[in-house]
Amino acid sequence: MRPARRGIARTHILIAAAIAAIAIATLLAMGRPPICTCGTIELWHGAVDAGNSQHVADWYTPSHIVHGFLFYALGWLLLRRRPVGERLVLAVLIEAAWEVIENTPFVIDRYREATIALGYTGDSVLNSAADIGWMVLGFLLAWRLPVAATVALAVALELLALWVIRDNLTLNVLMLLWPIEAVRAWQGGA
Incomplete structure (x- = not known):
């Protein structure tokens, strides 16, 4: 029988939300567009x-x-000895920091030169905020699901993105840190 899991304290939720709000404010101050410059908001852009x-x-x-x-x-x-809420706050801090860093000219240019994202101009603030939310969803799923289910879901998500768009987290990290021309050619459909 599994021991009962304690919830996440309201304080941790508020701190995580404040971190996300600071990231959003920072992105707006950096001049990132609040929504798609196309003028629409889509729940899914396939x-x-x-x-x-x-x-x-x-x-x-x-x-x-x-x-x-x-x-x-x-x-x-x-x-692991720290409350899960503290770990969630740290995860939100890391993701929020990445969303800000990812939208700097240096990283945007790196995506353009090292990956297949030739026309990449950075994220809208809406997308960055949603990305933080998606990370929180993943964190909460991992907290609640058995390890084997989380690993299987991670592999499935990576393989799905690889199959559909020839890109995923693994290739994204690889190509940002150590670009391989053969991978870029394959991603481009060659």
Whole structure:
């Protein structure tokens, strides 16, 4: 029989929300567009085009869910004696920081030069906020699901994105850190 799991304290939820709000304010101060410059808001943008990273969800959303799985695992490994709410706050801090860093000219240019994201202009603020939310969903799923189910779901999400758009979290990290021309050619359909 599994021991009962304690919930996440309201204080931790409020701190996580404040971190997300600070990231959103920072992105707005950086001049990021609040929504897609196309003027619409889509819950799902399934095309791989300039609308990616502009709406609530797209084919890169699974990567952010997997971020949540990984941050939960990292927190469990390094901070398992700390309350899960503290680990959630840390996960939100990391994801929020990444959303800000990801939208700097340096990283946007890196995506353009090292990956297949040739027309990438950065995220809308709506997309960045949603990405933080998707990571939180992944974290909460990892907290509640058995480890085997979380691992299976992570593999399934990675394989689905790989199959549909020839990209996923694994390839994204690889191509940002150590670009391989053969992978870029394959991702481009060659």
